[in-house]
Amino acid sequence: MLPAVAGLGALLLLSGCLDDPAPPFEITGEGSVDGVAYFDAERTGVFDPSGGDALLDGIRVEIRDRGTPRAFPGSQVETGPDGRFLVEGLPPGTHHVWVDETSLPEGVLLCQNPRSVSVYRLQAAAMEIIGEPVCLISIQEAKDAGVGAFVNIQGIVTATPGDIRSDYTYVQDGSTGIRVFGSLGSVGSELQRGDRVTLTGEIGIFNNDLQLTAPGVDEVEPGVGEIAPRAVTTSTIAEVGAENRDPLQGSLVVVRRAQLVDGFDGRNAPIDDGSGATEVRIETAISGGGDETIRENLGLQVGACYDITGVIGNFRGTGQLFPRDGADFVEVACND
Structure with missing residues (x-):
C-alpha cells in the first residue's frame, strides 16, 4: 500500500501547485539606448576634436528588431548638435542600431551598419556611431574603385621594400595583389614577407x-x-598584361621550365615555357646594372630553363614578371 500513498501525495502536491493563484505582479521593464555619433578623422577610435574629429548632427537613427528591417515603435530619432541621441521604451534583448546612410555628410562612411546593442531592463545601453573617411575593402575592390580612389586595404606582404625596388612593396589578399609605391617610413625597413599589413592610400597608375x-x-x-605562388604560364602573363584590374596583376606566381630565349635589353628579357613568350624584368634592387650585366650578376644562361617566381605587372600593356631576388630563379631541365 505504500506506493499508493506516495502516489496520492504526489497528486495532492501537483494539485496544490495548479491551484496556486497568479502572482500579484508581472515582471516588466524597458530599457533605452543612449548614444553619440561622431566623425573619426584619423580612425583612432577616440573622439579628439584636435585631430579633426567632429560631432554628427541630424543623423537619422533607428533601433530595429535584430535580423529584420522592422523598427521598434518610437525608435526613429535624429542626433542633435551635440551628436547625441536617446531611444527609450525598448524591450530587453539584443537589437540592431541602424543608421540611414543618406543622412551622413559627404565623405563620412559607416564601416559597420547596423551594429548590435544589448538592452537591459531599466538600464541605458551606451552606443557610439563612428563615421570614418574610409573602410577596409578587398584589394580587388580597391582596384575596381579606379584611379584617384582613397582606399583602405589589408594584405600579406609578398615583396618588401628593397626586394624589387626600394620604393616598391607588394601585398596580396584572397582576391588579388597590388604594388604599393612610395616610402613606408621606418615600418618599411622592418617588414618581412608573410607579414600582414593594413594600408591606406590612393589608387594611382604608372604606365598602365x-x-x-x-x-x-x-x-x-x-x-x-607567406603566400604560396600560383603556377601560371608565360602566355597567361602576356595575355593579362593589358588588363590592369585582372586578379593576376600584382599577384605572386611561378612559371615552370621557362627558357631564357635571349639576353637582356635594358632590364627586360624574353622567357617562354612553350605556351608563348612574355618578359621577365629585373629591377634595380636585384641588379644595379642593366643589359648583360644582369645575366652575369644572376648567373643566367641564354637557352637555359628556369622555374621563376615573381609578381605580375605590366608596362604599357605588355605583361611582365618581376622576380624579387636571385633565389627566385631555379635552373631546371628544359624537358622532363
Whole structure:
C-alpha cells in the first residue's frame, strides 16, 4: 500500500501547485539606448576634436528588431548638435542600431551598419556611431574603385621594400595583389614577407600598372605566413598584361621550365615555357646594372630553363614578371 500513498501525495502536491493563484505582479521593464555619433578623422577610435574629429548632427537613427528591417515603435530619432541621441521604451534583448546612410555628410562612411546593442531592463545601453573617411575593402575592390580612389586595404606582404625596388612593396589578399609605391617610413625597413599589413592610400597608375600611392601604414601583424605562388604560364602573363584590374596583376606566381630565349635589353628579357613568350624584368634592387650585366650578376644562361617566381605587372600593356631576388630563379631541365 505504500506506493499508493506516495502516489496520492504526489497528486495532492501537483494539485496544490495548479491551484496556486497568479502572482500579484508581472515582471516588466524597458530599457533605452543612449548614444553619440561622431566623425573619426584619423580612425583612432577616440573622439579628439584636435585631430579633426567632429560631432554628427541630424543623423537619422533607428533601433530595429535584430535580423529584420522592422523598427521598434518610437525608435526613429535624429542626433542633435551635440551628436547625441536617446531611444527609450525598448524591450530587453539584443537589437540592431541602424543608421540611414543618406543622412551622413559627404565623405563620412559607416564601416559597420547596423551594429548590435544589448538592452537591459531599466538600464541605458551606451552606443557610439563612428563615421570614418574610409573602410577596409578587398584589394580587388580597391582596384575596381579606379584611379584617384582613397582606399583602405589589408594584405600579406609578398615583396618588401628593397626586394624589387626600394620604393616598391607588394601585398596580396584572397582576391588579388597590388604594388604599393612610395616610402613606408621606418615600418618599411622592418617588414618581412608573410607579414600582414593594413594600408591606406590612393589608387594611382604608372604606365598602365595600378598601384597604391601615398601609402600610410595602419597596422602590421608580423609572421602571419607567406603566400604560396600560383603556377601560371608565360602566355597567361602576356595575355593579362593589358588588363590592369585582372586578379593576376600584382599577384605572386611561378612559371615552370621557362627558357631564357635571349639576353637582356635594358632590364627586360624574353622567357617562354612553350605556351608563348612574355618578359621577365629585373629591377634595380636585384641588379644595379642593366643589359648583360644582369645575366652575369644572376648567373643566367641564354637557352637555359628556369622555374621563376615573381609578381605580375605590366608596362604599357605588355605583361611582365618581376622576380624579387636571385633565389627566385631555379635552373631546371628544359624537358622532363
